Amino acid sequence: MGSNHNSQGDQNDEIIVFSIINPSVCSECGAELTQGRFLKMEKEKPLCLECADLDHLVYLQRGNVALTRRSRKYPNLSAVVVRFSRSRHRYERQGLLVESEALIRAEKECEGDAADRKISREYAVRVRERADKEYIAQFSKQILMQYPGCPTQEAEAIADHACQKYSGRIGRSSAAKAFDANAIELAVKAHVRHKHTCYDQLLMKGWERTESRSAIAEKLDQVMREWN
Numbered sequence: 232m233g234s235n236h237n238s239q240g241d242q243n244d245e246i247i248v249f250s251i252i253n254p255s256v257c258s259e260c261g262a263e264l265t266q267g268r269f270l271k272m273e274k275e276k277p278l279c280l281e282c283a284d285l286d287h288l289v290y291l292q293r294g295n296v297a298l299t300r301r302s303r304k305y306p307n308l309s310a311v312v313v314r315f316s317r318s319r320h321r322y323e324r325q326g327l328l329v330e331s332e333a334l335i336r337a338e339k340e341c342e343g344d345a346a347d348r349k350i351s352r353e354y355a356v357r358v359r360e361r362a363d364k365e366y367i368a369q370f371s372k373q374i375l376m377q378y379p380g381c382p383t384q385e386a387e388a389i390a391d392h393a394c395q396k397y398s399g400r401i402g403r404s405s406a407a408k409a410f411d412a413n414a415i416e417l418a419v420k421a422h423v424r425h426k427h428t429c430y431d432q433l434l435m436k437g438w439e440r441t442e443s444r445s446a447i448a449e450k451l452d453q454v455m456r457e458w459n
């Protein structure tokens with residue numbers, strides 16, 4: 232299942248994510264990846280989306296050409312999802328992972344188009360569950376206590392993402408674990424990395440996570456100090 236796209240720094244390179252057929256295990260966190268889950272190969276090793284720093288993206292199944300094109304119109308982080316076809320012995324595109332903001336914007340643009348409206352609802356597969364408002368309110372309050380300089384809107388976005396993550400994975404009752412100071416720091420750092428540094432652009436250029444992380448480390452520290 233190797234992909235050699237990492238070896239080139241070509242700007243036209245796409246980040247490839249595999250929709251897996253055989254169960255696998257993330258080489259970094261040990262998470263079990265069952266059939267149908269997504270996986271990224273890095274240095275020949277499988278990574279779950281969270282470890283690959285792609286877990287904030289939402290899945291858009293292929294089928295709606297207009298919506299797909301519009302989702303990628305802006306320079307956002309995105310990845311192509313492929314799956315191996317046993318009958319045809321080749322990898323086939325299944326869809327895209329895109330930023331939720333990019334998908335929402337693309338859907339709005341498609342709504343201008345009466346014919347596309349129905350189709351866009353049909354094909355936009357939301358991986359995320361509906362957010363629990365109270366949980367988000369609590370979480371963002373915790374974030375603001377720990378990082379008073381963080382803009383309220385961004386604290387809500389961070390809490391919203393954490394809510395989706397924990398609700399899907401370990402059940403809402405265990406979500407309280409997310410209020411742990413260390414978990415909050417990790418969530419805030421991940422957000423700053425994606426939104427306040429050129430981290431995503433570097434990933435899109437084919438840079439590896441470790442290189443990208445050290446390239447943006449100073450900027451990340453700067454924002455964290457401003458928010459602290």
Ligand SMILES: [Zn+2]
Nearest residue numbers: 257260279282
């Ligand atoms: Zn992992």
